[in-house]
Amino acid sequence: EVQLLESGGGLVQPGGSLRLSCAASGFTISSYAMNWVRQAPGKGLEWVSAISDSGGSTYYADSVKGRFTISRDSSKSTLSLQMNSLRDEDTAMYYCARAVGSGWSKSDYWGQGTLVTVSS
Amino acid sequence: QSALTQPASVSGSPGQSITISCTGTSSDVGGYKYVSWYQQHPGKAPKLMIYDVSIRPSGVSNRFSGSKSGNTASLTISGLQAEDEADYYCSSYTSSANVVFGGGTQLTVL
Numbered sequence: 001e002v003q004l005l006e007s008g009g010g011l012v013q014p015g016g017s018l019r020l021s022c023a024a025s026g027f028t029i030s031s032y033a034m035n036w037v038r039q040a041p042g043k044g045l046e047w048v049s050a051i052s053d054s055g056g057s058t059y060y061a062d063s064v065k066g067r068f069t070i071s072r073d074s075s076k077s078t079l080s081l082q083m084n085s086l087r088d089e090d091t092a093m094y095y096c097a098r099a100v101g102s103g104w105s106k107s108d109y110w111g112q113g114t115l116v117t118v119s120s
Numbered sequence: 121q122s123a124l125t126q127p128a129s130v131s132g133s134p135g136q137s138i139t140i141s142c143t144g145t146s147s148d149v150g151g152y153k154y155v156s157w158y159q160q161h162p163g164k165a166p167k168l169m170i171y172d173v174s175i176r177p178s179g180v181s182n183r184f185s186g187s188k189s190g191n192t193a194s195l196t197i198s199g200l201q202a203e204d205e206a207d208y209y210c211s212s213y214t215s216s217a218n219v220v221f222g223g224g225t226q227l228t229v230l
Contacts, residue, residue, distance in 0.1 A: 044223050059217050
């Protein structure tokens with residue numbers, strides 16, 4: 001059974017950093033592209049970042065480019081999102097998701113999310 | 121990248137069919153086959169209902185179907201059921217190697 005479990009969320013001050021992790025089980029993480037998608041409280045979905053199945057390519061939304069870094073540790077079946085220079089508008093539930101089919105832009109399995117709150 | 125345009129809300133009675141539209145541009149919806157639809161119930165993670173315009177993942181009811189014409193994609197739900205009441209989001213790959221979501225549509229089953 002495919003499972004994704006996010007962790008690492010919490011309360012952080014503006015300008016601070018946080019590292020999110022997503023533990024994958026039930027599939028080989030190195031065989032799939034992976035995505036991070038976020039949802040601000042009461043708002044819609046926003047794609048954040050993706051990493052290709054090979055791990056050789058990464059993609060970022062303009063809103064996080066230069067501040068967030070996506071990475072993968074295949075030996076630990078873990079996807080990570082390093083978030084620096086956090087802003088109030090980064091407050092959201094962060095979901096990791098496994099890509100399906102050709103490309104990486106759609107996701108068939110999602111975790112339950114981890115909440116990030118940026119506030120002073 | 122601007123969000124794709126979806127109606128804020130749609131409604132229908134049990135057994136009826138409804139269609140949710142998703143309008144983008146030639147740089148996203150119109151330019152690629154990578155349009156997806158997600159269902160999200162309150163407090164839950166999104167669930168993939170349609171990908172690559174019209175492909176249904178295993179386990180998704182055949183009451184859900186997708187299509188695209190030009191820069192507009194559509195999700196149709198036939199034989200509406202109470203459990204279909206949820207928020208629905210479209211998404212598309214873009215020419216900037218990004219993914220853009222629609223603003224979401226709240227479906228009410230009357």
